Amino acid sequence: MIAVARLSPRWTPDNVAVVDLAVARGPPQYHASGIIYGILDAANQIPDSFYTDIGLHWFRAGGAQMDAPNRGWVWGELDGRWASALSNYLTVRKYDGKFQLLLHNLWGTDHADESMDWPGDDGDWSDYDKFLDRIVENIIQNEMTAGLHIDIWNEPEWGFWKRPQSQWLDLFGRTYHRFRNDPQLNNIPIIGPSLSLPPSEENTWWTNFLRYVAANGTAPDHYSWHHIESLENPANDLQNSLATFDRMRNAAGAPARKININEYLNLGDELNPAATVWHLSRLERYDTPGLRANWRGGPNGSHLRDFLASLIWRDDPQLPYHPNGDWQALKYYKTNMTGHRVATSGSNDRKLDVYATVGDKVRVLAGVRVREGTWGLTVKNLDAVGLPASGQIGIQTWGFTYVIPETLLLRPSDRGVITYSYDNNEVTFPVHQYGEDLKTAWAFEIQV
Numbered sequence: 001m002i003a004v005a006r007l008s009p010r011w012t013p014d015n016v017a018v019v020d021l022a023v024a025r026g027p028p029q030y031h032a033s034g035i036i037y038g039i040l041d042a043a044n045q046i047p048d049s050f051y052t053d054i055g056l057h058w059f060r061a062g063g064a065q066m067d068a069p070n071r072g073w074v075w076g077e078l079d080g081r082w083a084s085a086l087s088n089y090l091t092v093r094k095y096d097g098k099f100q101l102l103l104h105n106l107w108g109t110d111h112a113d114e115s116m117d118w119p120g121d122d123g124d125w126s127d128y129d130k131f132l133d134r135i136v137e138n139i140i141q142n143e144m145t146a147g148l149h150i151d152i153w154n155e156p157e158w159g160f161w162k163r164p165q166s167q168w169l170d171l172f173g174r175t176y177h178r179f180r181n182d183p184q185l186n187n188i189p190i191i192g193p194s195l196s197l198p199p200s201e202e203n204t205w206w207t208n209f210l211r212y213v214a215a216n217g218t219a220p221d222h223y224s225w226h227h228i229e230s231l232e233n234p235a236n237d238l239q240n241s242l243a244t245f246d247r248m249r250n251a252a253g254a255p256a257r258k259i260n261i262n263e264y265l266n267l268g269d270e271l272n273p274a275a276t277v278w279h280l281s282r283l284e285r286y287d288t289p290g291l292r293a294n295w296r297g298g299p300n301g302s303h304l305r306d307f308l309a310s311l312i313w314r315d316d317p318q319l320p321y322h323p324n325g326d327w328q329a330l331k332y333y334k335t336n337m338t339g340h341r342v343a344t345s346g347s348n349d350r351k352l353d354v355y356a357t358v359g360d361k362v363r364v365l366a367g368v369r370v371r372e373g374t375w376g377l378t379v380k381n382l383d384a385v386g387l388p389a390s391g392q393i394g395i396q397t398w399g400f401t402y403v404i405p406e407t408l409l410l411r412p413s414d415r416g417v418i419t420y421s422y423d424n425n426e427v428t429f430p431v432h433q434y435g436e437d438l439k440t441a442w443a444f445e446i447q448v
């Protein structure tokens, strides 16, 4: 389809995202190429290309959701969970990946309630210390230090901790010291607090945590939290949460460290390419790694520990796996967006965000955070890639479509080339997000 369009100047910064071709930001980092769980316990089921084509390099697991006789340490049933975690770790290392080991799953929080013993009850840590000793021994015996990270306790405030907050803080310091003081494992990076809610001044899990690690000398190597909350919550946006975190960390006197968003995408609205690309754009802008949340369960956790966190599917184990639109968007991000990254900004209403590279073409990946409407996309400083300051420009559009996680998408849908007239060294064109394309992410390409 070829059409020449001239847009009336109706855009305001509120609904326009911008790509600045004059500001180079170095090589692509694939910060969004991470998943939690999603790997089968039995090795070599998912073909390599499903990992490598999307550049997966961050992973996180610990045998969650396994039923008896594999409910975790607290039931005296550590072995099956350990075997699952070890197998996942070995898979991850095939791809040179980094692996966050989830201690709370090995301990067995998903099969524990208030009535049971929890680490540190009545000031008695002896059983928890034995648990840590066993994990340390297993790590050493299996030579699994390369790429390993220890995630101390996931989402205590969401429900994976059924005791007072102060007891969790004790656990944090204790676990930190156990690993950091171990003569063989003292170099393993430590991650936490992995709270389900992003930092906010009103949240005592955050304020007390920061105060505690500052005083206790146990700031993790990566501070972690999740962006899996409601879209209506402005804190659930990396653009806001990073600034809040820095303010809070400084106020508490805690040291600066790396940040890791070890779950992104909520269950209700965000399982689709539009939201994936919106998050991806922010993770790239702020140079912050993120891991795709995983909302599957299934008998014995069999769907949680499969399907690469809802990126691929097969109806039954006899069939080959197939990719969905999310996977195809990540594949474009990894394999097509070559060259160097350039600066971008999202729309002021925080609904449209973009990631862009300059290589053989200018390529922009665009995602609207799951809302209908029309947004604008400005690509400025066109002369930086050798284009004239005014004239006509053809823009090729690809759509990464989506229905449900199981829906096959073999390749993005070709929406043709539209030619726009432009001047002032920049072009602005519309992003239409309606109806069947509510969940679609877009790639826009300009020949250079």
Ligand SMILES: *[C@@H]1O[C@H](CO)[C@@H](O)[C@H](O)[C@H]1NC(C)=O
Binding pocket: 169, 170, 173, 174, 215, 216, 217
């Ligand atoms: C840090 O916390 C641990 C565990 O509660 C405790 O044993 C240690 O004494 C504390 N260290 C400091 C410096 O506060």
Ligand SMILES: *[C@@H]1O[C@H](CO)[C@@H](O)[C@H](O)[C@H]1NC(C)=O
Binding pocket: 041, 042, 066, 067, 068, 069, 070, 080, 300
């Ligand atoms: C759960 O999965 C594990 C590992 O895949 C397997 O060993 C175990 O038998 C399964 N348990 C049930 C109840 O299916």
Ligand SMILES: *[C@@H]1O[C@H](CO)[C@@H](O)[C@H](O)[C@H]1NC(C)=O
Binding pocket: 332, 335, 336, 398, 412
């Ligand atoms: C992405 O790159 C691959 C490999 O070079 C190519 O086959 C494919 O057509 C490209 N996709 C798009 C949408 O340009």
